[in-house]
Amino acid sequence: MNTIEPTLIKKKELAKRLSVSTRSIDTWVGKRMIPYIQITPRFYLYDFAAVLAAIRKHYQIEPVTRE
Helix, strand or coil: CCCCCCCEECHHHHHHHHCCCHHHHHHHHHCCCCCCEEEECCEEEEEHHHHHHHHHHHHCCCCCCCC
16 A cells, blocks of 8 residues: 655755745744644654645645745
8 A cells, every 4th residue: 555654844944945934934833823743842843735735725825935
């Protein structure tokens, strides 16, 4: 059975992919606007596809991503 597991990335990589600052990521996490997995009190991981879906739903826009 082939299952696709989510790719988890760190905050810096997420910020780079979304072309925003890491502080923006912190703000969104604080407001619970984007999904995250808390590993330790200071370390979070993010599923990029889930974050994109949350941004699209909340802002009702298509985010600009870097390749």
